Amino acid sequence: MSASSALSLLQTIFGYDRFRGRQAEIVEHVAQGGDALVLMPTGGGKSLCYQIPALMRPGCAVVVSPLIALMQDQVEGLHQLGVEAAFLNSTLDNNAAREVEQRYLRGELKLLYVAPERLLTPRFLALLEHTPAALFAIDEAHCVSQWGHDFRPEYIGLSLLHERYPAVPRIALTATADAATRREIVQRLALEDAAQFVSSFDRPNIRYRIVEKDNARKQLLAFIEREHDGDAGIVYCLSRKRVEETAQFLCANGITALPYHAGMNAELRARNQTRFLREEGIVMVATIAFGMGIDKPDVRFVAHIDLPKSLEGYYQETGRAGRDGLPSSAWLAYGLNDVMQLKEMIESGQAPEAQKQVERQKLNAMLGLAETVACRRQVILAYFGEQSADCGNCDNCLNPPTTWDATEAARKALSCVFRTGQRFGAGHVIDVLLGKATDKVKQHFHDRVTTFGIGTDMPEAGWRSVLRQLLAAGYLQTEPEFGGLQLTDTARPLLRGEQALRLRGLPDKKRDKTERDKKRSAASQDIAPQDEALWQRLRQKRRELADEQSVPAYLIFTDATLKAMLDAKPGTLADMAHISGVGAQKLERYGLAFLEALHAE
Template identity: 60%
Template sequence: MALPTDQRTDDALRVLRRVFGYDSFRGNQREIIDQVVGGGDALVLMPTGGGKSLCYQIPALVRDGVAVVISPLIALMQDQVDALTALGVRAGFLNSTQDFEARRRIESAFVAGELDLLYLAPEALRAESTLRLLDRGTIALFAIDEAHCVAQWGHDFRPDYLALSMLHERWPAVPRIALTATATAATHAEIASRLKLQDARHFVASFDRPNIQYRIAAKREPRKQLLDLLRTEHPGDAGIVYCLSRASVDKTAEFLAQNGIPALPYHAGLDARTRAANQQRFLREDGLVMVATIAFGMGIDKPDVRFVAHLDLPKSIEGYYQETGRAGRDGLPSTAWLAYGLSDVVQQRKMIESSDGDLARRRVLAAHLDAMLALCETVQCRRVQLLRYFGQESSACGNCDTCLTPPESWDGTVAAQKLLSTVLRLHQERNQKFGAGQSIDILLGRGTDKVTQYGHDSLSVFGIGTELSEAEWRAVVRQLLAQGLLAVEGDYGTLVLTESSRDVLRKQRQVTMRREQRVPASAGRSAKPRATGGASVELAPSALPVFERLRAWRAATAKEQGVPAYVIFHDSTLRQIATESPPTLADLGRVNGVGEAKLARYGQQILDTLAV
């Protein structure tokens, strides 16, 4: 029999306070939890850091039986279980990393009802032995984490997710909750369809992450630009740097290390042991920078990542949002920084043309890229553009680069006509195609070896573009590509006209462009300045040394236990403790994030640290 609504809410609130140490729910957590505790299905779209995990962890502790959590993150299951164990929650996992004895122990605990949560990888459900095991226990609910992995044309597709509709078919009475941090309306519909959740209650929270400052910079020397960002704004901070290729990852990590920034590489070309070791160091140590391909990051629950930087253009806004969302999970000011240039556009267009799949597939990829380019080239608020992509309207945020330093737009019609005319004449008069560099040299009247070799100095367009610099012409090319007024083809990224180019050449279409600006590093950030190592200036001067003592105690405790520091306490909890200096265990128990288990385990140690 389902519990009355009032009793379900009371039970959930008691668990929230007793186990997790919080007095109230955020956003629509309470409604979601009530739906699942009452036996209903739910599909939840909520941003990273929005508290998705509580939406199934609390029902797991209120309902009878064991919650089975389907997660693709085998490498992180141990950390997820460690974090729950620290809260006094009985959790375990089954995956391919375990030996026979470890599996047997967890299986026995599941059947005996001695677990609250059991984590499984989706591929485990292909094994009949796993299904028979689940039949032997009492299942409280199924939680399908990272549910966007079911989207076949998504950025994190996992084929094994396609079979998860069988959960409802085999266990129709067990409620299901599917959760993801990113989904457009189309992806949302695909998740619902593939997981047979059309009749579930759907909860869509705001995708806004107001603590993240979005900034997109013109790419000049990206590694040096990154180094300047880290030295001036994020000294001693943990962060993630994304690169497109493995080689770029290795070179960037080496460059940062040579310049005094502790950095580690992560990509599929490294052996599994090295990848695992680097991931564990990033999670457990303060102030490390992980340089990675997009193979890294999903499910990373490190709350104090202060920046996410991209040295190459992401393929889609979904990917960009998912990756930047790994910054600032604790709600503190954080930076999402992207270096973006002409080469990115050319490279991404080439990759789409040479990709596997039919024309429809390439059109989907091109649409994703077009939306990403529109975000890069906008003269409006980045956050407004980002949220609109996910179907949410907002007003200018005042905390992105285009709000802080509004870019100028200019009438680039004549410049566009000159560039397009150059491409046209190369093709019509010489039957030749070249990349951007040759067209720019022709416009600037440069008598390079290549220009004179092909006789391009005799073209009528030679030298007609000296009013712009090379950098400005490259921005013109990039923006024409972004607007679909120019295209690239072939292995060498040669420029070709599109149908829309004709309208510009015939003076039937105006072309508005964004004027590049160089923003001094000191003007880049609107958030309050912060002390090195993650201490926020919202702390009074007298509280800062207390906060640092607490962080030192936490680091030593985490190292002793072999768990990430955030498993002990989040920075936000330590900041509140440092500010309030609770004199007794009872007072400490009223601090956000201090539940009963942590109060019993660490309470006296914290009071002793405060008394130093």
């Protein structure tokens, strides 16, 4: 169980020259029987942290995984590497499940994936009593957090593992957990004595960009056509209806898009997910019901056309882009209605006040990211307790936003909210500011208030931006029953002239377009024109091999491995063995086929 044997397994089975980050420490600690809590970003190599110890320790590791698709993907990936692995879930009939159980009892497996619900059944616990596990790996451990975005009540029962099998090492893993969620994981899974390994949350290959919403679907289409034509991506929407409409819109405009949400027929939902995993260039439009545990490494972009409820959720979702380490995009369209809708959802909900306060804090952190004029990556990392320099790769670094003295404009807006009774939405308030004598304005006699027409020096878009930022900064709030705007105590000093306020300026659309066009290829694969035909030939060979086995193409080789082949152009199997991601089993199975593709005339 030495570090050298771990490195040998990494090289011969997985095809990687060296461990990344703290992987080597974690592997050694768990292989020697220690408990661990591992926080590592998506794409950081969490799976290796339990897969290699599983190969080093006698017996079979039991991996608790929340999703069927993830289990199947992981097991098929291990089969490609020549590792004996299996899963137990509802897709297996009784005979197939019984055969997996017998293989476990006979010692034929090195990894067995199970859902938390199945692990806690008397039948499965009886298996563990007969043949103890080599280790327990609890993946997506943040599911234990009751106030988290992926809560699974079954996870709380996993504390039983510590009680029944104190001598079996446990490793809990998650790609996202703020300090509060981390404490909850430790408490609920009885990991007080476990070593904690917190890796950097930085994903330098992801370019973060947040734009002001102005017909989000058209903005999304322009973004995909301009920067990710033909790429796989995920688009997140807040509602099921918006998912359906957005998928239809993209399809009507030539993008292969599929919907995914909890209200769909389960068979259709599963079929769409399978297509997304196995085919290339599919865009999945989904609610947050989709994505946890998705292992597809070549997702080139994640887009949000509605504001996420928390920065933690946003980080988790955007982290599904670029798991292979190649350049990828995180794009978000965000507007005034998003702020009002999410604040109203919190206030009108039935949750206890303590939970509402947690939700407010999480939303405020998300709003802080959306409105910041600083480096986006700095704000994200600071949320997870990590310091960093400017990244030079987000929209604010590449195209620094302007700020302006908005003190007077803010006072006008706040005064207008007050004069109109603090019970109307933003649209009505803006009509009054602009002096628009609409039927609604006249019905409530708001064409007679002192603030009627005092905002004609600024366009409607400017006032929407001001109100959005006043909401985000806490000067305004939405009243629970009808969602009207109300002043908060924070607004008093500003209204009295005791405080100045600078706000983020409206984007210079002409300049912004120039910058976007200039950076157009930044998130592409960066394939040289003379290599384009060869790149497509490698992808076609991968597709053929994947189709023969009915597996996702990335389980044959990832884009990163194909790109390494393209760059190195190995001439022999010995040369091919040095390509990152080409282990011994894959070299034997696919090496010649890809050498032929590389050197075909």
